[in-house]
Amino acid sequence: MQQSSLSLSLSLSLSLSLSLSLSLSVSKAYLPIKEAPYTRLCQTKNILTANGEYPGPTLYAHAGDTVIVEVVNRAKSNITLHWHGVKQRRNPWSDGPVYITQCPIKPGSSQTYTIVLSDEEGTVWWHAHNDWARATVHGAFIVYPRRHGKGYPFLKPHKEIPIILGEWWKSDVSKVLEEMVRTGDSPNVSDAFTINGQPGRFYPCSEEGMFEVMVKRGMRYLLRLVNAAMNDELFFAIAQHRLTVVGSDGSYTKPYTSDYITIAPGQTMDLLLEANRPSDGLYYMATKAYSSNSVVGYDNTTATAVIKYSTKRAPLKAYFPFLPAFNDTDAVVNFSKGLRSLASADHPVDVPLRVDHRMVITLSINEFPCANNSCQGPNGSRLAASLNNISFVDPSVDVLGAYYSSIKGVFKKGFPNKPPLVFNFTGDDLPLSLLQPKKGTKVKVLRYNRTVEMVFQGTNLVAPLNHPMHLHGHSFYVVGYGRGNYDKKTAHRGFNLVDPPYMNTVGVPRGGWAAIRFRTDNPGVWFMHCHFDRHTTWGMDTVLIVKNGKRRADQMLPPPANRPSC
Structure with missing residues (x-):
């Protein structure tokens, strides 16, 4: 397997120093990092950047490659990086979301990420995954077809x-x-x-x-x-x-x-x-x-x-x-x-036709009351967000480390398979009693190699919004969309089980729902969240823990040395 190495240094104006080499040997480069002034809209300011660039550098690899990335944080703030759309087979240790799979890379420290590419081909991307640092710390990640494969399934571009x-x-x-x-x-x-x-x-x-x-x-x-x-x-x-x-x-x-x-x-x-x-x-x-x-x-x-x-x-x-x-x-x-999988002989689909585990997950904007109506959200409240009426609370120790080392009290199992209360989710004038969610670090534990159907149901609580839902560690087939409330009896008749698009982020329509199917074939701890950063900050996220399979090849890899500490 060929490896590429890339040194990323972060500085506020974060600078990710980058050198990429696709060769049989692993090479690393450390480039000088500096504050990066940027002029936009008649204003010059320093921003957090990768390699002093906004957007950050584009990474290049081939399907099946392993890419080694060393991140040196020379910023004044914490940082982590996520390789969005890369499944990271058996390797959640390098997935990147802060307090989910790792503690942050503190100023003056570093971390080496191992990016394991498998069946990804096309465009994915990378970005910071702590607070809102990804606003300026991001870049494209181009994955070409396998080196000795058949190439693009369309006319080669110039x-x-x-x-x-x-x-x-x-x-x-x-x-x-x-x-x-x-x-x-x-x-x-x-x-x-x-x-x-x-x-x-x-x-x-x-x-x-x-x-x-x-x-x-x-x-x-x-x-x-x-x-x-x-x-x-x-x-x-x-x-x-x-x-x-x-x-x-x-x-x-x-x-x-x-x-x-x-x-x-x-x-x-x-x-x-x-x-x-x-x-x-x-x-x-x-x-x-x-x-x-x-x-x-x-x-x-x-x-x-x-x-x-x-x-x-x-x-x-x-x-x-x-x-x-x-x-x-x-x-x-x-x-x-209009999006459909290619579903060709060289790029077949494997849509789960039999479902082992079904979930319906409501996506809601919520409110928490403030003393004396002292907050500036609706009705003097604090805005929040939830999945199945649970507003996720970030732990102070990463979930992956706690799960691997059996540390108690960091998270709780039992994220529900369905909303605790069924009502007219997309109705008008919903009662105020529905607005306040529960707080918790609730996760869903799933057995290895099971088929899962998830229906994301939008609600009209506070505001009916669209929600781009992203799942780490897996891609999924988007088998159906609909307006209004999801009805299993009628919706399933319209599912596309032949050539649905294979995605990692699905846009759930305003006042509607989207249904996905996937197989839990990647053991580890995987974040699932709305990709509107304000909604993630408010708590529209959870964690899926996929247990190990019986064979060694179906089990999570051991943790690397020198992981950041909390």
């Missing part, structure tokens, strides 16, 4: 271009988080979206640095799209050009052509772009938020980049793409329903 959609605050994002926690209210919305770190022409002082793509007429380009935004699902489109989805979340899809893309935080899309328009045009790509209600604020700006054709003539006309309305839930659902 060039590949990572496109990372981000979210930018003029304020220090850690201060935004601190104020949200202090007041109990929603966080301040971002001041801009970004495309590869640049907001584009509709923001002050930003047009000069707008990201540009130079293309040649008649050539084919593979855009590797990542939604790294913190709290917004996004629409994305390119003027006068249709986009063909050929992959999502590190898995291939049937070619699916659309005028626009919807992409939830955490999701990736591989898009083929045919450069087939007149060369004298200037073609904008644009992204803006999909926001499913007006109770929680959203960034209503639009980020832009441009596509230019290589020609000696100056562009004669500029074209701007159509993007759906900010609240067009039908556009989101219709696009999502």
Whole structure:
């Protein structure tokens, strides 16, 4: 197995120092780290970065590789990194979510991550996984087909271009988080979206640095799209050009052509772009938020980049793409329903047809009362979030370490298979008695190699919202979507059990539900959470513990040396 090594150093302006070498020997590099000033929206400030870059460096590997990453934290704050979409077979020790699989890497210390690639092919990504550090600490992770395999299952592109959609605050994002926690209210919305770190022409002082793509007429380009935004699902489109989805979340899809893309935080899309328009045009790509209600604020700006054709003539006309309305839930659902697994002989599907374990999980925004109505959430309360009416409480010792070493009192088993109370989840004017959840560090323990069906049911408590649910350590088949309340009798008849998309993050529609199926074939401790960071901070998360199988090859690897201590 070939290994690549990469040294990442973090500094506030975090700098991940990076060197990547795909060779038979393991090489490591340590690059100087410095404070990184960035100018956006007429303002220069220091931010947390990887390698002094925003977005951070793109990583490259092949399916089946093992990548070694050494992270040196030269910041003033803690850090961890997560390899989003990498299953990390038997190796939760390098998965990264703070206080779930590890304690934080403290300032001045380091950690070596072993990234075990298996069946992932396409675009995944990496990001910080503590507090809100991922706002600026993230990057694309491109996994090419196996070295001696058959290559892409679509026409080979002439060039590949990572496109990372981000979210930018003029304020220090850690201060935004601190104020949200202090007041109990929603966080301040971002001041801009970004495309590869640049907001584009509709923001002050930003047009000069707008990201540009130079293309040649008649050539084919593979855009590797990542939604790294913190709290917004996004629409994305390119003027006068249709986009063909050929992959999502590190898995291939049937070619699916659309005028626009919807992409939830955490999701990736591989898009083929045919450069087939007149060369004298200037073609904008644009992204803006999909926001499913007006109770929680959203960034209503639009980020832009441009596509230019290589020609000696100056562009004669500029074209701007159509993007759906900010609240067009039908556009989101219709696009999502068009995604299908490739389901070919070389890339077969293995959708569980028999289910061993069924769960229905409600996704709710909640409230905790404050003394004398002293908080700034609705009705003087503190905003919260929950899964099956349990608002997750982060422990002070990581769950994985506690589970492996049988440390008592860190977490409790028994996360429920269904909500404690069944009501009209998507009804209007729900009673106030439903608003307050329970607090707890409740986890779900599952036996090895069992098939699981989970239905994520949105609720209208406080605010009916969409929720991008992400599961670590596994990909899953999205077998169904629906509006309103999930009804097993009718919903199952519409499930796609032939070629459903194979994802690791699913967008649960506003006022609706999504159903997934997967096999517990990866022993370890795995985080499951909403990828809106405000919802994770409020408690919309839990942990799945998959027990060891009987064979050694079906058991969790032992912990590495020198894990960070709490």
